[in-house]
Amino acid sequence: MPGGFLVVLILALLVLYVIAKTAVVVPQQSAYVVERLGKYSATLDAGFHILLPFVDTIRYKHSLKEMAVDIPEQVCITRDNVQVSVDGVLYLKVLNPERASYGIHDYHFALSQLAQTTLRSEIGKIELDRTFEERTNINIQVVNELDKASEPWGVKVLRYEIKNITPPKDVLNAMEKQMRAEREKRALILTSEGARDAAINQAEGEKQQVIKASEAKKQQQINEAEGAAAAILAIAQATSEGLRKVAESIRVPGGEEAVQLRVAEQYISKFGELAKSTNTLVLPASVSDVGSMIALAMNAVRQSSRSNPSKT
Numbered sequence: 001m002p003g004g005f006l007v008v009l010i011l012a013l014l015v016l017y018v019i020a021k022t023a024v025v026v027p028q029q030s031a032y033v034v035e036r037l038g039k040y041s042a043t044l045d046a047g048f049h050i051l052l053p054f055v056d057t058i059r060y061k062h063s064l065k066e067m068a069v070d071i072p073e074q075v076c077i078t079r080d081n082v083q084v085s086v087d088g089v090l091y092l093k094v095l096n097p098e099r100a101s102y103g104i105h106d107y108h109f110a111l112s113q114l115a116q117t118t119l120r121s122e123i124g125k126i127e128l129d130r131t132f133e134e135r136t137n138i139n140i141q142v143v144n145e146l147d148k149a150s151e152p153w154g155v156k157v158l159r160y161e162i163k164n165i166t167p168p169k170d171v172l173n174a175m176e177k178q179m180r181a182e183r184e185k186r187a188l189i190l191t192s193e194g195a196r197d198a199a200i201n202q203a204e205g206e207k208q209q210v211i212k213a214s215e216a217k218k219q220q221q222i223n224e225a226e227g228a229a230a231a232i233l234a235i236a237q238a239t240s241e242g243l244r245k246v247a248e249s250i251r252v253p254g255g256e257e258a259v260q261l262r263v264a265e266q267y268i269s270k271f272g273e274l275a276k277s278t279n280t281l282v283l284p285a286s287v288s289d290v291g292s293m294i295a296l297a298m299n300a301v302r303q304s305s306r307s308n309p310s311k312t
């Protein structure tokens with residue numbers, strides 16, 4: 001019996017071993033490639049699977065997740081013969097596990113090498129000053145080239161990102177000096193442009209001030225002239241109205257005598273003012289004849305009334 005128990009125990013262990021080898025649980029976002037007697041048989045997706053004992057073998061295990069592959073730093077020569085150190089990160093994903101297993105021995109290594117060679121080629125097409133601003137285009141070109149090569153391998157290259165572009169120290173120092181000079185130049189230009197704009201604005205302000213002042217003076221003179229003209233017209237109208245009233249007054253009874261009295265008063269008043277203003281007077285011979293002067297004035301009034309009957 002001890003010998004029989006030992007055999008049963010060995011058979012039980014053998015059954016457990018076979019079950020452990022044939023029962024396979026594939027994790028999510030994974031794919032196992034199964035070979036049967038050395039030939040491709042199937043690709044196992046996520047879930048539980050049973051293999052044929054001693055016939056089926058899991059040969060390759062692939063992750064279907066997006067993977068990031070570090071591209072080591074390498075020295076590239078730009079179009080203007082400057083050596084720069086460039087590294088990056090490659091993002092890829094397995095789309096066909098069968099082709100990824102049998103299309104190439106190691107697609108990670110192959111894509112890494114191809115990314116380096118393609119990057120050197122792209123960097124060699126441009127000058128150093130453009131390498132930093134052309135990073136996006138370089139990434140796109142590297143992805144395009146890698147995607148063409150990796151399609152038969154069942155691998156999709158999603159994107160490539162340059163991490164660092166490092167020129168030599170002397171070139172860095174020269175670039176830093178150039179950048180500082182450009183900034184100082186820009187600062188001087190901006191300062192001069194600001195001074196120029198300020199001078200233009202000040203001159204424009206002075207010009208506008210002069211124009212406004214001249215326009216104000218012009219308007220002042222116009223207003224004063226209009227005021228003077230209006231005053232002259234008003235005086236003329238008032239004088240005309242006064243004369244018309246005087247002429248009407250002459251026609252009424254006693255009007256002529258009143259006019260004679262008024263003329264005599266003004267004559268005497270003006271003569272008195274003239275005597276006060278100076279000590280020496282030169283008088284005509286008829287100045288003492290007040291009656292003749294009044295008669296002469298009244299004659300002038302009558303002639304004026306006859307020559308302008310409509311106004312009276």
